[in-house]
Amino acid sequence: MGCFGSRMDSRRKALDKDWTGTEFAFAVANIKTLDGFSPLDKIAAAFCGGEGKEIKDGIGELTDAKMAEDKAKELGKKIFESMEKLYNDLVSDYKDGTKDGEVFGKYTGTDAIAQMDACLKTYAEKSGVEGLEWPKKAEATAEMMDAGMMEGMMEEAAAMEGGEAMEGAAMEGEMMAAAAPKKMSLIDADSFGEAAGPAELPKLLLSLMFYHPVFGDAVKSETMHWELGGDSNKDFDSAATIVGAYVNAGEKAEADSFGCAALNADDLEELKAVVEAKTDQALVFPGIVGAWAGEEDALGQCEGGDGKTKVLFKFKGKVMKPAGDKLHVFCRQFAKVESLEEAAEGKDFMVCTLSDYADHVYATVAEYVTAVTAAKAALEAVKDEVMMEPKMEGEMMEPEMMDAMGEGM
Numbered sequence: 001m002g003c004f005g006s007r008m009d010s011r012r013k014a015l016d017k018d019w020t021g022t023e024f025a026f027a028v029a030n031i032k033t034l035d036g037f038s039p040l041d042k043i044a045a046a047f048c049g050g051e052g053k054e055i056k057d058g059i060g061e062l063t064d065a066k067m068a069e070d071k072a073k074e075l076g077k078k079i080f081e082s083m084e085k086l087y088n089d090l091v092s093d094y095k096d097g098t099k100d101g102e103v104f105g106k107y108t109g110t111d112a113i114a115q116m117d118a119c120l121k122t123y124a125e126k127s128g129v130e131g132l133e134w135p136k137k138a139e140a141t142a143e144m145m146d147a148g149m150m151e152g153m154m155e156e157a158a159a160m161e162g163g164e165a166m167e168g169a170a171m172e173g174e175m176m177a178a179a180a181p182k183k184m185s186l187i188d189a190d191s192f193g194e195a196a197g198p199a200e201l202p203k204l205l206l207s208l209m210f211y212h213p214v215f216g217d218a219v220k221s222e223t224m225h226w227e228l229g230g231d232s233n234k235d236f237d238s239a240a241t242i243v244g245a246y247v248n249a250g251e252k253a254e255a256d257s258f259g260c261a262a263l264n265a266d267d268l269e270e271l272k273a274v275v276e277a278k279t280d281q282a283l284v285f286p287g288i289v290g291a292w293a294g295e296e297d298a299l300g301q302c303e304g305g306d307g308k309t310k311v312l313f314k315f316k317g318k319v320m321k322p323a324g325d326k327l328h329v330f331c332r333q334f335a336k337v338e339s340l341e342e343a344a345e346g347k348d349f350m351v352c353t354l355s356d357y358a359d360h361v362y363a364t365v366a367e368y369v370t371a372v373t374a375a376k377a378a379l380e381a382v383k384d385e386v387m388m389e390p391k392m393e394g395e396m397m398e399p400e401m402m403d404a405m406g407e408g409m
Contacts, residue, residue, distance in 0.1 A: 005229075011266045012228035018105040019217040020303050024261035024291075024313055027227045027284045028274055029334060029360075032379065034372045037360040039248075041286045041332055043226040043234060044241040045365075054365050055245050059238070062245055065202065069128075072198035075238045076129040079205070082235040083123060084134075086218055087116040104217065106303060112214045119212040126204050128197040186297055187211075191323035202246030205239055206322060206329070210290060219243070223287035243288055247331040250320035257291035257315040257328040260302035260349060268309050271352065275340045282357045285333040291315055293326050299349065310349035311340075317356035334361060 015025060029036030038045065040055060048058030060071040090113045094102060097109020107115075117135070124132040192207035194200075209216030223240050225233040263271065274281045292298045295312065304310050315335065319328040335354035343350055362368040 007266050007270060008228050011264075011270065012225055012230050014264055014266065015221055015224050015228070016230075016233070018264075019221055020101075020105045020308070021261050021263055021267060022217050022220045022224065024259045024285065024289065025220070025224045025267075026271075027224075027286060028270065029282045029284045031280055031282060031360070032375070034360055034368070034375045036282075036284050037334065037362070037371075038365065038368050039332070039362045040365060041223050041227065041240060041244055043223050043237050044244055046226065046231070046234070047237040047241045052365060052369060055241065058241050059245060062202070062249055065246055065249055066199040067201050067242070069198040072127075072201040073129050075242065076127050076198060076201055077132070079236070079239050080120070080123060080127070080129065080132050082239070083116065083120050083215065085235060086215075087113065087120060090116060103214070104221075106217065107214055115212040115214040119208050119215045122208065122211075123204070126196045127201060128199075186292070186301070186326050187323045191327075202242050203322070205243050206246060206288070209243065209288060210323070210327070216288070216290075220287045227284070227286045240287060244331045247288060247320050247329055250322065251318040251330055253319050253321055254317070255293070255319045255328055257293065257317075257319055257330070258295045258298035258312065259289065259291040259315065260298045260310055260312045262302060262304040262308035263311050264308050268311070271311070271337070271340065275337050283335045283337060283354065285330075285335065287331065289330050289333060291319070291328045291330070293328060297326060302349075312349050312351050314351065314353045315356075316354060317358075334358070 015022060027036060040048065044055070044058065045051075045053065048055060059075065060068045090103065090109065094109025094112065097103070100108060102109055103112040120134040124134040187210060189211070192203065192210075195203040195207055209219060219236045219240050222233045222236050261267075271283075274283060291313075292301065298312060302310055315328075315330075315333065317330065317333060317335070319330050321327065322329055334357040336357045338353040338355050339351075341351045341353075360371070362371065
């Protein structure tokens with residue numbers, strides 16, 4: 001237990017600083033005690049009010065994948081403030097940064113800032129939450145002056161035919177085009193379709209997580225922070241809860257999916273431990289997972305870090321296809337490891353084949369709590385029976401049984 005806890009802490013601290021393995025980060029569920037099989041991510045459970053609370057206690061009911069407008073506006077403002085905080089932190093720490101991987105091991109400073117700038121602009125325009133504005137006028141003016149952009153644009157305007165000044169709207173358009181983020185995925189700019197107004201907040205947030213991966217990584221890293229024992233990073237707890245509920249409701253299609261992740265030594269050791277546990281443990285992929293319909297696309301999207309090991313995950317199970325056939329999205333996937341194979345000759349990645357573990361999928365928290373109570377009662381009964389049963393001299397309880405009993409207490 002001590003080794004497991006230490007490794008979990010180490011993995012959490014690594015993900016807090018390095019987002020290269022965030023998309024397919026996993027936790028471990030115990031099949032004997034059902035620990036880890038909650039239908040809610042831990043960050044979502046805390047946001048909804050703690051033990052025993054359902055998703056509706058945090059975000060209200062989703063009707064036809066849409067939120068109640070009053071609740072969406074309430075939470076939508078909080079999400080915007082968290083986005084703005086992330087943007088300001090990036091500007092403070094990485095303005096004009098051009099070094100690969102300087103931002104959480106994955107982005108240049110200028111790229112991360114541009115992504116969040118575009119994310120905030122779209123969110124302010126589309127969310128339907130009153131009073132949101134981006135860029136904020138005072139900040140936009142200060143940034144232009146700092147960069148010398150205002151002077152250049154005024155000179156250009158003076159040289160125009162007739163000496164007429166460039167109109168303010170046109171000036172803003174040129175500035176925004178110059179700051180447009182790089183395209184970083186296999187999805188087109190309009191793949192998710194229109195998502196406007198408070199009721200469509202879940203769809204808007206999901207699309208922004210993929211159009212601007214730095215935002216998606218911020219949400220997912222906080223999700224994993226809680227899953228691996230942390231409880232401090234929660235700027236995007238409402239966003240994680242909303243998008244998770246939306247994706248869970250939309251998982252309809254059975255499909256094979258593929259995703260490639262760069263695992264550090266602790267991640268890989270954890271994965272191998274689950275393989276060795278055979279029938280006693282399963283993997284949990286918390287939060288939003290964006291996998292792909294084909295292996296080549298998955299491998300092409302993998303961003304490896306120094307000293308890390310690439311692993312191609314082969315998923316099975318229900319998925320949501322919110323942006324065409326290539327992108328497969330699912331949330332809090334439970335999976336058994338069927339095999340973990342070393343890299344084939346000429347390849348630089350291991351292959352982890354998974355099966356959909358549907359035995360302990362619960363629709364509600366109440367169903368999960370009932371199942372956990374029953375599992376622990378059964379384990380307690382076995383413990384009492386074993387402890388009362390006379391033992392032959394030298395006979396010892398199986399180590400696996402002792403471990404399971406300790407975890408169930």
